[in-house]
Amino acid sequence: MEFKNTLAFAQDLDKKDTLGKYRNAFTFPKVNSKEVIYFTGNSLGLQPKRSREFVDEIMTDWAELGVEGHFYADKPWWDYHERLIKPLCKVVGAFPEEVTVMNTLSINLHLLMVSFYTPSPKRFKIICEEKAFPSDQYMLQSQVRFHGFKAEDAIVEVKKREGEHFWRTEDIIAKIEEVGDELALVLIGGVNYYNGQVMDMGAITKAGKVVGANVGWDLAHAVGNVELKLHDWNADFAAWCSYKYMNSGPGNASGVFIHKRHLNKKDIPRFEGWWGTKKEERFLMKPEFDPMETADAWQISNPPILSMAPYLASLELFEEVGMDALIEKRNRITAYLEFILKEIDNEVDSSFEIITPKDRGCQLSVFLHGEGKGIFNYLMDNGVITDWREQNVIRLAPAPFYCSYVDMYQFGQILKEGILKK
Structure with missing residues (x-):
């Protein structure tokens, strides 16, 4: 599939996503009264609504x-x-x-x-x-x-x-x-x-x-x-x-x-x-x-x-x-996230390095050469919940149960804004 870094393309992927309905089965934290983009399912998964x-x-x-x-x-x-x-x-x-x-x-x-x-x-x-x-x-x-x-x-x-x-x-x-x-x-x-x-x-x-x-x-x-x-x-x-x-x-x-x-x-x-x-x-x-x-x-x-x-x-x-369906979406949404990262890297002339090999699940670890923890803080302040690891790495895990393709696109835009404002 040939990806595009546009909102319309991400929305189209979400429309075709057979697991998209399960996003509503989970409760999202909010930042500034808006549901977050949640990338830390590799640390603590979101709460299924039925758990209560x-x-x-x-x-x-x-x-x-x-x-x-x-x-x-x-x-x-x-x-x-x-x-x-x-x-x-x-x-x-x-x-x-x-x-x-x-x-x-x-x-x-x-x-x-x-x-x-x-x-x-x-x-x-x-x-x-x-x-x-x-x-x-x-x-x-x-x-x-x-x-x-x-x-x-x-x-x-x-x-x-x-x-x-x-x-x-x-x-x-x-x-x-x-x-x-x-x-x-x-x-x-x-x-x-x-x-x-x-x-x-x-x-x-x-x-x-x-x-x-x-x-x-x-x-x-x-x-x-x-x-x-x-x-x-x-x-x-x-x-x-x-x-x-x-x-x-x-x-x-x-x-x-x-x-x-x-x-x-x-x-x-x-x-x-x-x-x-x-x-x-x-x-x-x-x-x-x-x-x-x-x-x-x-x-x-x-x-x-x-x-x-x-x-x-x-x-x-x-x-x-079933795991087969989860893995199928995991592969696609993680690939789309990788594409978005590379697009933003080119647009802002930055220097991201994805240190996760192709043998991977739904986590991408990104080395932020020259960016520092300020970018992480900017993401968190703007509703992107991600994870910081020394030295200078953020971990992004687009869990297929509740992450959307629009999340990936919007994350890219927030990341771009953060780099340009530093």
Whole structure:
């Protein structure tokens, strides 16, 4: 498709957009009494309007039923999380028994490493990407220290090539092969938070398994954004948050994947609690732990129902639309945004550099050479909600559920005004 940097062209794209009606399913913040252009779905997704109804239902059941809501609410609380599994499986490419919802992301990654980072004196190293998301760095450092190793000895970072802003799959695989039988775990972000790059999760997982390592994925920026085939890729485990592209609300519950080959094992290393024991025996209060035959065996405590309610509301939207349709619009609207950026760059004789490679989801990270944070502030003051990352990068994520093509055009005009006024 040949794009045009005109309002009429953007309006025409919106008219043809089969997902355009879902924009009205979300609530937009306002700046100067006008709905914002929202580019931070990669940080916190907008609120689906139906979320309030789902939360209110829980509040009503709590008020009217008290503790009996666990069993007699319309959606009983004791198995509430199970309602999230079917739609999640379609999003992450897994069987229902391989997925559960519990805790929050960093907690779940720690719990999963109890099972899948079990180092020996010979095999103790972890491979991650250079400058991984800080929480991942802290987790890995604390995990290796807990097992008696030094971070500088145990953690191997795969670096980008000199002068490049992205990782090459062949470099990651070469590092896996180099570390070889010393490698205990590969744990990488499936989509890099900074540059928006989508890793070749299938190829990297395969390489890790060849050398005998466990392979896990932090899917915080991937779930609900890119196609995932966790079971087919043979990943050992994965975890993700739900508040970015999945629109479940700030700090909300995390999803977990554990490959079915690891299920129904009583001797696997694992921290355990009563919600992981067999459902039919949970309230018999037996002293012995008898694990669920699913990923639910990794659950420790009863689920936070008020948190899961808006997650379930959002997952209804994913069920209605499907990942194929979301990805199709994601590709087109992100390409249009890239076109707009390049057009504005030419018109104002500026020097933008898109550091996101073509292997991407719906995020474009833009290096503002010579512009500085003033442009970011101008955008924010004029109703464009975007994200600043040092050094001199703004992240733009046109989430396909609620961003429009007119948003992309209007953003370009505001960006142009900001540069010309500086």
